[in-house]
Amino acid sequence: MSFLDLDEWLFEVAKFADIVYSPVASDIKDYPEDVDVCLVEGAVANEENLELLYKVRQRTKFVISFGDCAVTANVPAMRNMLGSSEPVLKRCYLELGDKTAQLPHEPGIVPELLDRVRPIHELVEIDLFIPGCPPSAPRIQAAIEPLLKGEQPVMEGRSMIKFG
Numbered sequence: 001m002s003f004l005d006l007d008e009w010l011f012e013v014a015k016f017a018d019i020v021y022s023p024v025a026s027d028i029k030d031y032p033e034d035v036d037v038c039l040v041e042g043a044v045a046n047e048e049n050l051e052l053l054y055k056v057r058q059r060t061k062f063v064i065s066f067g068d069c070a071v072t073a074n075v076p077a078m079r080n081m082l083g084s085s086e087p088v089l090k091r092c093y094l095e096l097g098d099k100t101a102q103l104p105h106e107p108g109i110v111p112e113l114l115d116r117v118r119p120i121h122e123l124v125e126i127d128l129f130i131p132g133c134p135p136s137a138p139r140i141q142a143a144i145e146p147l148l149k150g151e152q153p154v155m156e157g158r159s160m161i162k163f164g
């Protein structure tokens with residue numbers, strides 16, 4: 001949502017780029033082919049995340065790891081301390097469940113949890129990292145503005161690479 005804090009600068013972005021896929025800014029269900037730039041937010045926690053990430057990498061020229069969860073796995077990776085997905089599922093769906101408590105198993109509907117939550121660079125090649133929880137609007141602009149001009153952003157200094 002910090003992307004929306006870019007306010008009127010988003011009109012500048014719109015002059016150079018079409019948004020072709022976004023969970024919040026479009027209703028397109030499948031990730032398109034031949035995408036120039038993708039900002040991937042969030043860690044990889046389940047089979048669906050993994051499948052989408054591979055598709056994104058395959059169909060995108062420049063992939064950005066966007067935000068601390070994508071860069072380090074951050075908050076979602078706290079469950080890695082439990083060793084696997086099993087204790088998480090048992091705690092949530094059995095121990096804290098009601099009278100009909102049961103583990104979810106609906107292949108194709110409920111994605112299977114991976115045993116470990118992973119940052120995206122462990123799974124696919126990344127072209128740029130933009131840390132932050134969330135990255136601030138000025139940092140996002142400073143990273144993306146050069147890309148729109150075909151230039152590489154300079155990711156140096158506290159204002160650009162500090163986590164949190």
Ligand code: SF4
Pocket residue numbers: 041042067068069070074075132133134
């Ligand atoms: S704001 Fe922080 S916790 Fe939320 S998705 Fe972004 S990096 Fe993760």
